[in-house]
Amino acid sequence: MEFDLIERIRRRVATRADVALGIGDDAAVLRIPTGQELVTCVDTLNAGVHFPLDTAPEDIGWKALAVNLSDLAAMGATPAWCLLSLSLPHGDAAFVEAFLDGFLALAKQHEVALVGGDTTRGPLAISVTAMGFVPAGKALQRRGAQVGDEVWITGVPGEAAAGLQQWRDGGARDTVLRARLDRPTPRVSAGLALRDLATACIDVSDGLLADLGHVLNASEVGACLELGKLPGSSALSAAIPDAAKRATLQLSGGDDYELCFTAPPSQREAVDAALAQCDTAGRVIGTIEAGLELRVLDAMGEPWQGVVRGWNHFDQEQR
Ligand code: ADP
Numbered sequence: 001m002e003f004d005l006i007e008r009i010r011r012r013v014a015t016r017a018d019v020a021l022g023i024g025d026d027a028a029v030l031r032i033p034t035g036q037e038l039v040t041c042v043d044t045l046n047a048g049v050h051f052p053l054d055t056a057p058e059d060i061g062w063k064a065l066a067v068n069l070s071d072l073a074a075m076g077a078t079p080a081w082c083l084l085s086l087s088l089p090h091g092d093a094a095f096v097e098a099f100l101d102g103f104l105a106l107a108k109q110h111e112v113a114l115v116g117g118d119t120t121r122g123p124l125a126i127s128v129t130a131m132g133f134v135p136a137g138k139a140l141q142r143r144g145a146q147v148g149d150e151v152w153i154t155g156v157p158g159e160a161a162a163g164l165q166q167w168r169d170g171g172a173r174d175t176v177l178r179a180r181l182d183r184p185t186p187r188v189s190a191g192l193a194l195r196d197l198a199t200a201c202i203d204v205s206d207g208l209l210a211d212l213g214h215v216l217n218a219s220e221v222g223a224c225l226e227l228g229k230l231p232g233s234s235a236l237s238a239a240i241p242d243a244a245k246r247a248t249l250q251l252s253g254g255d256d257y258e259l260c261f262t263a264p265p266s267q268r269e270a271v272d273a274a275l276a277q278c279d280t281a282g283r284v285i286g287t288i289e290a291g292l293e294l295r296v297l298d299a300m301g302e303p304w305q306g307v308v309r310g311w312n313h314f315d316q317e318q319r
C-alpha cells in the first residue's frame, strides 16, 4: 500500500530549483543559498488531540503544514521545503488525495516543496518537518525583548478556541470560527517583514499568556497586558457574549497561530507599515516591564481577576 500512496504523493508535488533530489531516493538533497542559515522545525498532529475527529481531510492537510510554517514565520524565516510523515489506519487513497488538496494548496501559496517523508500504518497522525532559511544571524528569537518595548499580536486571538468550544458544545456553530481552527493562517510574510523590527517573536499555539510567558522567560523580563487593547471580532463576541469568558479564551485558548512579538515604541509606525504591507492586522496589547511577572489589567485598568493558564499537553484537566 505504501508504494501506491507514495506514488500518488510524488505525482502531485511541485519542485523548486534548489531541490537537487526530491521524493524517490533514500533522502532528499537540498541547496541552501550562500550566506543563509537553515531554520527547521517539526510538529505532529494526532487525531482527536490536535484536531477534532470530524475534521475534513483537506483541513487536516492544511493545518499540518500551517502549524509548521507558523513556527518558521516566528523565526522570520523564508519557508522552502518540507517532509511529511503519515501514519494512516488504512491505506486510504481517497483520504490521501483529499489531505493533499489542503496540504499542497498551502504549500503552493508559500512555494514550499514537499521533498520526502515516510508512510506507515498506525493511528492517524501527521508529522511535518518544515525547513526554510534566514540571512546568517538574523533569525528572530524568543529572547531579546527589552524593558519599554511594546507587545504586539497579529490577528484576533481566541477565535480558534471559540470554534473548538462551539464544536464541543454541539450547539450553534460559526463557520468563520471553525475555519480559524481548521485553517490557521501562518503569518509568514509578517515574520519576514518583522525580522529587522521586532526584538523578540513567538507564534501563539498554546494560548497568548503561555506563549508570551516563554518570551518573558527567555528575555528575562516581565510584561503588562491590557485586556482593553485585545483585538476582537463580531464572530467572537457573538459566540462568547460573556466578556470575562471571552477574555479567558483570548488569553489562554490554543490554536491561534498568530505572532506575538515585541518592538520598541520608536518602531511603532514602521511595524504598522510593515504589517499593512502584508495585509496582516496587528495591535499593541501591552508593554515589557522590569521584573519577571506577567500582569493583566482589565478594561478599567485594574488587575484582572480571571484565571490565567495556557494549554499544557501533560495537564489533561485543561481540555
Ligand atoms: P525508505 O525505505 O528508504 O525510507 P520509503 O519507501 O519510506 O523509503 O520512501 C521512498 C521515498 O518516498 C523516499 O524518497 C521518501 O522520502 C518518500 N516518501 C515516503 N513517504 C512519503 C510521504 N508521506 N510524503 C512524501 N514523500 C514520502
Ligand code: MG
Pocket: 117, 118, 119
Ligand atoms: Mg521510509
